[in-house]
Amino acid sequence: MAGAALVAAAGTHAQEMKGYAFQALEVRMPFEAKIVTGAPYSADITIEQMQTLADGNRIVHRTTGRVYRDGQGRVRREEDNWEGHSGISIVDPVANVGYSLDPSSHIAWKTLTPEGAELKQKLENAARELEAKARAREGGAGANAGDVETRRKEEMERARMERARAGGVPGALERREALDRNRKEEKLPPQTIEGVRAEGIRVTTTIAAGAIGNDLPIVIVSEEWRSPDLQVLLMTRHTDPRTGESSYKLTGIVRAAASGARKRGRENDVID
Numbered sequence: 001m002a003g004a005a006l007v008a009a010a011g012t013h014a015q016e017m018k019g020y021a022f023q024a025l026e027v028r029m030p031f032e033a034k035i036v037t038g039a040p041y042s043a044d045i046t047i048e049q050m051q052t053l054a055d056g057n058r059i060v061h062r063t064t065g066r067v068y069r070d071g072q073g074r075v076r077r078e079e080d081n082w083e084g085h086s087g088i089s090i091v092d093p094v095a096n097v098g099y100s101l102d103p104s105s106h107i108a109w110k111t112l113t114p115e116g117a118e119l120k121q122k123l124e125n126a127a128r129e130l131e132a133k134a135r136a137r138e139g140g141a142g143a144n145a146g147d148v149e150t151r152r153k154e155e156m157e158r159a160r161m162e163r164a165r166a167g168g169v170p171g172a173l174e175r176r177e178a179l180d181r182n183r184k185e186e187k188l189p190p191q192t193i194e195g196v197r198a199e200g201i202r203v204t205t206t207i208a209a210g211a212i213g214n215d216l217p218i219v220i221v222s223e224e225w226r227s228p229d230l231q232v233l234l235m236t237r238h239t240d241p242r243t244g245e246s247s248y249k250l251t252g253i254v255r256a257a258a259s260g261a262r263k264r265g266r267e268n269d270v271i272d
Helices: 114-138 141-165 172-181
Strands: 041-052 058-069 075-080 086-092 097-102 107-112 183-193 196-207 218-227 232-240 244-254
Touching (some): 183 218, 196 232
Antiparallel strands (some): 041 058, 041 244, 075 086, 086 097, 196 218, 218 232, 232 244
């Protein structure tokens, strides 16, 4: 099952995707592209970002957390960031819902997961299609005009989304395409991380000299290591001379389901 957006962490290509503009150092938790069943696990999460300033001073931010997944693919993530705030997210593909929990206020926000939203959208589209067919049987011409207007709006929406992907800035799409042309991807030899077999890739992106006023080429390197068995991201490492280094790693991996209490909110949590 596709599309469970889990929570922020360890970004590998944020700077490339946003063009050549200088970006503040950021780390995001990985988005798991699909729901995985039959492979429960729990682990600790460590996210670190480090930026070295021109005078040699360093800025280091470290976030820790925990992740739990049961045999049905439900995932709970807990995060304690460097500012002292904590947060919890739960994705439940069985019920097609997600929760964001604030432990300090005992408030939870409930949302549809992408799959739940997709199902809702399909039902709405089917209803509109039936309505359009009914209008066509009754009147014909009016329905055809409506179809043309619908297609026009769909084209406008696709164009808007493409502009958004390009960054919404004139020339951003061209810069992104230039980055893609200077992007090299290589497969790395498998290794064992925290007792789990991992397969890795390294992506090297080069910004040519003069592209952003730089005297010399800028080389950005990203590594990602995934577990074929658990189908999760185990570790990432991202270096960019403009912004510093960021990393994400799972440690203390236990390949078993956590207790049921870990997957539920507390009884006095209020769902908004």
